[in-house]
Amino acid sequence: xxxxxxxxxxxxxSECVALRKEVRAFIAKEMEAGTLDPHGxxxxxAYSADFSRKIGAKGxxxxxxPKKYGGHERSFLERYVVTEEFRVANAPVRLHFVADRxxxxxxxxxGSERIKTDILPRICRGEVCFAIGMSxxxxxxxxxxxxxxxxxxxxxxxxxxxxxxxxxxxxxxYLIGLxxxxxxxKENRRHGLTQFMVDMKTPGISINPVYQMTGAHxxxxxxxxxAFMPDxxxxxxxxxxxxxxxxxxAFERSGPERFLETFYVLTELVRVLGERPDTRCAEGIGRxxxxxxxxxxxxxxxxxxxxxxKEPVVEAAIVKDVGTIWEQKLPHKxxxxxAFVAPESANRATFEERLNYATMIAPKLxxxxxxTEILRGIIARGLGLR
Amino acid sequence: xxxxxLVAEAAKRILDNVADPQSxxxxxxxxxxxxxxxxxEEAGLTLAWVPEALGGAGAELAxxxxxxxxxxxxxxxxxxxxxxxxxxxxxxxxxxSPRGAMTCAPARESERLTLSGNGTLSGILRSIPFARxxxxxxxxxxxxxxxxxxxxVDASEVHISDGSSIGGDPxxxxxxxxxxxxxxxxxxxxLDRQGxxxxxxAARAMQMAGALEAILDLAVSYANERVAFxxxxxxxxxxxxxxxxxxxxxxxxxxxxxxxxxxxxxxSTFDEPVFLETAAAKIRVGExxxxxxAIAHQVLGAIGFTQEHTLHRFTRRLWxxxxxxxxxxAWAVKLGNLVAAQGADGxxxxxxxx
Numbered sequence: 001x002x003x004x005x006x007x008x009x010x011x012x013x014s015e016c017v018a019l020r021k022e023v024r025a026f027i028a029k030e031m032e033a034g035t036l037d038p039h040g041x042x043x044x045x046a047y048s049a050d051f052s053r054k055i056g057a058k059g060x061x062x063x064x065x066p067k068k069y070g071g072h073e074r075s076f077l078e079r080y081v082v083t084e085e086f087r088v089a090n091a092p093v094r095l096h097f098v099a100d101r102x103x104x105x106x107x108x109x110x111g112s113e114r115i116k117t118d119i120l121p122r123i124c125r126g127e128v129c130f131a132i133g134m135s136x137x138x139x140x141x142x143x144x145x146x147x148x149x150x151x152x153x154x155x156x157x158x159x160x161x162x163x164x165x166x167x168x169x170x171x172x173x174y175l176i177g178l179x180x181x182x183x184x185x186k187e188n189r190r191h192g193l194t195q196f197m198v199d200m201k202t203p204g205i206s207i208n209p210v211y212q213m214t215g216a217h218x219x220x221x222x223x224x225x226x227a228f229m230p231d232x233x234x235x236x237x238x239x240x241x242x243x244x245x246x247x248x249x250a251f252e253r254s255g256p257e258r259f260l261e262t263f264y265v266l267t268e269l270v271r272v273l274g275e276r277p278d279t280r281c282a283e284g285i286g287r288x289x290x291x292x293x294x295x296x297x298x299x300x301x302x303x304x305x306x307x308x309x310k311e312p313v314v315e316a317a318i319v320k321d322v323g324t325i326w327e328q329k330l331p332h333k334x335x336x337x338x339a340f341v342a343p344e345s346a347n348r349a350t351f352e353e354r355l356n357y358a359t360m361i362a363p364k365l366x367x368x369x370x371x372t373e374i375l376r377g378i379i380a381r382g383l384g385l386r
Numbered sequence: 387x388x389x390x391x392l393v394a395e396a397a398k399r400i401l402d403n404v405a406d407p408q409s410x411x412x413x414x415x416x417x418x419x420x421x422x423x424x425x426x427e428e429a430g431l432t433l434a435w436v437p438e439a440l441g442g443a444g445a446e447l448a449x450x451x452x453x454x455x456x457x458x459x460x461x462x463x464x465x466x467x468x469x470x471x472x473x474x475x476x477x478x479x480x481x482x483s484p485r486g487a488m489t490c491a492p493a494r495e496s497e498r499l500t501l502s503g504n505g506t507l508s509g510i511l512r513s514i515p516f517a518r519x520x521x522x523x524x525x526x527x528x529x530x531x532x533x534x535x536x537x538x539v540d541a542s543e544v545h546i547s548d549g550s551s552i553g554g555d556p557x558x559x560x561x562x563x564x565x566x567x568x569x570x571x572x573x574x575x576x577l578d579r580q581g582x583x584x585x586x587x588a589a590r591a592m593q594m595a596g597a598l599e600a601i602l603d604l605a606v607s608y609a610n611e612r613v614a615f616x617x618x619x620x621x622x623x624x625x626x627x628x629x630x631x632x633x634x635x636x637x638x639x640x641x642x643x644x645x646x647x648x649x650x651x652x653x654s655t656f657d658e659p660v661f662l663e664t665a666a667a668k669i670r671v672g673e674x675x676x677x678x679x680a681i682a683h684q685v686l687g688a689i690g691f692t693q694e695h696t697l698h699r700f701t702r703r704l705w706x707x708x709x710x711x712x713x714x715x716a717w718a719v720k721l722g723n724l725v726a727a728q729g730a731d732g733x734x735x736x737x738x739x740x
Contacts, residue, residue, distance in 0.1 A: 003606050005633065007641035009648035011740060020738065088734050271730035277722060285725050286718030290669035293662065293737055294642040301641055315637065322634040379633050380626035383606050
């Protein structure tokens with residue numbers, strides 16, 4: 001086959017089975033204590049300093065990182081188990097999630113020794129929240145059009161410009177920003193961008209909320225006015241950020257959060273349809289379960305490849321493309337299947353509340369972290385069409 | 387892992403040699419079939435799942451599934467899956483496999499064959515793939531007094547109707563009218579009609595995953611070669627995005643089928659995890675077949691709709707194979723009922739069991 005896609009069947013090793021039990025016991029205890037409400041907190045992972053610290057103390061942040069930076073040197077598959085259990089429980093992991101998934105690994109790979117020693121152990125303890133500063137008012141999917149400028153000055157850089165759609169910026173301690181340090185070259189329009197680790201306390205940074213259609217405050221506009229970045233806050237090569245982005249994306253794109261974000265709708269659908277659904281509803285549930293099972297097996301398979309040190313960039317893009325389309329359609333399919341549920345049914349109110357929420361957030365699922373169109377471009381390149 | 391590759395590679399070499407879709411499509415008659423079958427049989431591939439002591443090659447289950455993926459990649463119009471399954475069923479009851487093509491029955495949940503006290507088989511079984519042309523039929527039958535039995539029946543003992551599937555391969559009704567089996571033995575504990583259907587569904591899912599891989603390959607190559615509006619059509623974003631979707635459907639099929647085959651290969655019985663894996667695979671692969679075939683045809687345009695092009699060898703079989711050993715709807719109702727009976731809070735633990 002000229003276009004071979006690899007999705008080997010992965011059986012999670014025994015340490016993952018033991019760990020899953022441990023995580024579930026922890027979640028059960030937190031639910032009992034009222035510190036984890038699977039039906040509360042905006043559903044998609046609330047921000048809780050206490051909860052993140054507890055998870056850090058458990059050793060479940062920075063699980064795969066070196067011990068000398070506060071990590072735990074566990075396997076990527078173990079991290080996978082923790083991520084999916086917290087995702088399904090709607091645990092309040094917002095504070096540390098981005099840092100654990102992508103900012104930490106980025107710092108580990110490209111940060112200065114001083115930054116690594118300072119930041120990584122704090123991420124592992126669940127103390128620091130990261131945001132990602134990529135998009136700008138005139139540069140969304142086309143990252144290389146970024147115009148926010150970092151100008152060389154004594155001992156560092158002065159940043160001027162505006163980032164937008166920056167999730168969590170109002171709660172973040174740090175942001176990884178993509179800034180223009182040189183104009184694009186004739187040969188390479190991707191040249192001239194540099195990644196920086198930005199301390200959000202830096203003078204010259206102001207944050208303005210951009211409320212979402214659900215009423216939630218997640219997005220922000222982040223304005224930089226002569227904000228000073230010390231030299232050792234540069235991540236990787238000056239002008240060479242484009243070389244650094246691609247391999248991390250496989251981690252970011254193939255995780256369980258890329259198809260489980262509306263999973264609670266399926267759980268509540270099963271609950272509201274009851275123990276003996278009619279044929280139409282049974283078939284509907286069966287198909288949805290088959291689809292999410294297939295997605296999980298794809299995602300676990302990519303995790304297995306990452307675990308083995310491979311870079312399954314195309315397979316990861318496929319997981320996110322197929323996964324986000326599925327989680328986006330799920331609320332609408334669930335609505336169809338529940339159409340004839342009696343109004344007085346016991347679990348109907350909860351189901352409808354979840355359904356309404358999921359329906360409202362569904363549009364973002366195929367936009368955030370790489371749109372469907374961008375992903376399909378990456379897949380097409382992998383197939384040899386570009 | 388290693389042996390899986392070796393056996394699958396051997397299968398690929400032979401299939402490329404004797405059943406390459408291009409040559410088969412150009413063939414004027416079925417004369418290619420006998421030598422192709424002989425080559426597969428000679429290599430031990432037709433009875434891969436039968437232990438050596440019972441006349442087979444004694445390969446692992448994983449090997450046989452990998453062979454079926456290769457067979458799907460060639461849209462092989464031979465009863466390879468059927469003979470593998472028949473040999474597997476017979477071996478489960480410690481019955482030796484004869485040479486030659488076989489099929490196995492029943493292939494539908496609702497249908498039942500009865501073994502009466504005098505040792506004869508009665509019943510009508512519909513939609514049996516490759517019954518026409520098979521020398522023997524391996525059957526799972528209910529004993530009149532209760533319990534299941536496995537039998538080996540000579541094809542001359544039964545009536546086999548004409549008929550073919552949408553894929554062009556035999557699909558027949560087999561009537562057993564007090565047919566006397568050559569051998570009959572008790573089925574081992576834990577093997578019932580559902581077990582046989584699951585095994586068949588996993589086998590078909592692997593063939594279908596292979597066929598989807600093949601049409602992805604065909605469609606991508608065509609898009610890179612075919613020029614329209616002064617460039618290869620694969621340069622157009624609309625076409626690229628369709629092909630990316632085909633890749634997504636193919637990926638889902640490969641992952642789901644491979645996972646089900648792996649689950650069966652490592653389980654001792656057809657327990658609940660195997661049921662989830664296999665039912666889900668047959669459902670998802672069936673959905674991918676419909677979606678994937680439609681995209682491949684759209685990309686290839688008129689040429690893909692001709693007899694001359696090999697695309698139909700794959701797409702017609704993809705459509706047909708959806709119905710063998712339980713279609714998407716049948717498995718979905720069963721799976722949905724199981725999930726509902728276990729309750730909402732049992733769903734995630736069930737999904738995360740592996």
